[in-house]
Amino acid sequence: VLDEIEQYIHQHTASLGELFDALAEETRETLPLPQMQVGRVEGQLLRMLIQLSGAARVLEIGTYSGYSALAMASALPAEGHLITCDIDPVATQVAQRYFDKAPWGSKIELRLGPAVDTMRDLVRAERRFDLVFIDADKTNYSNYFDAAMDLIPVGGLIVVDNALWSGAVLAPDSEDATAIAQLNEKIASDPRVEQVLLSVRDGIHLARKVR
Ligand code: SAH
Numbered sequence: 723v724l725d726e727i728e729q730y731i732h733q734h735t736a737s738l739g740e741l742f743d744a745l746a747e748e749t750r751e752t753l754p755l756p757q758m759q760v761g762r763v764e765g766q767l768l769r770m771l772i773q774l775s776g777a778a779r780v781l782e783i784g785t786y787s788g789y790s791a792l793a794m795a796s797a798l799p800a801e802g803h804l805i806t807c808d809i810d811p812v813a814t815q816v817a818q819r820y821f822d823k824a825p826w827g828s829k830i831e832l833r834l835g836p837a838v839d840t841m842r843d844l845v846r847a848e849r850r851f852d853l854v855f856i857d858a859d860k861t862n863y864s865n866y867f868d869a870a871m872d873l874i875p876v877g878g879l880i881v882v883d884n885a886l887w888s889g890a891v892l893a894p895d896s897e898d899a900t901a902i903a904q905l906n907e908k909i910a911s912d913p914r915v916e917q918v919l920l921s922v923r924d925g926i927h928l929a930r931k932v933r
């Protein structure tokens with residue numbers, strides 16, 4: 723039943739365009755773990771979050787082959803900018819090739835290296851972001867959330883992907899599941915944010931900094 727409803731949701735959500743479908747297909751055919759890309763439904767949701775919030779400066783943690791970066795960047799205003807980081811030179815080569823194909827791709831800046839280092843550099847440079855999308859290694863999720871809180875102003879939004887980890891957060895049986903479950907609790911009890919944990923796809927935790 724769950725698979726069927728996921729299929730129904732996919733069928734009743736518009737494609738983001740040919741470029742996205744081509745990227746999804748190339749990823750499935752040439753890269754390991756293609757299910758990691760956010761896909762159509764979450765891609766559309768991210769795009770809508772950017773549009774609704776009016777975010778112009780976006781930071782992404784976890785590029786992979788670029789689907790989510792491309793989706794978010796497509797909704798940025800003319801002066802908008804998105805920095806995305808990853809440690810995988812192979813997947814990000816695919817990403818960069820698709821960024822180069824998209825008319826809005828020049829808004830995307832790819833930084834190769836551990837995200838903790840990239841975020842520390844951005845904090846030191848006093849860079850500011852309206853929206854941070856966290857989607858890299860789960861054991862660092864709490865570190866990414868802390869750094870993101872330093873990088874967004876009051877009103878900024880943090881979006882945490884895979885917040886349900888296929889349901890494993892109910893009874894964490896791995897380091898990844900434990901890390902995600904701990905971050906969910908931390909966010910839910912953080913007085914600096916207003917938040918909602920969504921069951922979209924693999925779970926998306928939204929946290930808006932209010933103080
Ligand atoms: N948002 C992407 C999917 C990201 S998958 C999309 O929609 O397509 C998670 C990515 O996190 C992988 O590409 C992996 O290489 C990257 N990653 C893992 N550890 C990392 C680290 N320490 N720093 C930065 N990226 C990391």
Ligand code: CA
Nearest residue numbers: 758857883884
């Ligand atoms: Ca993900």
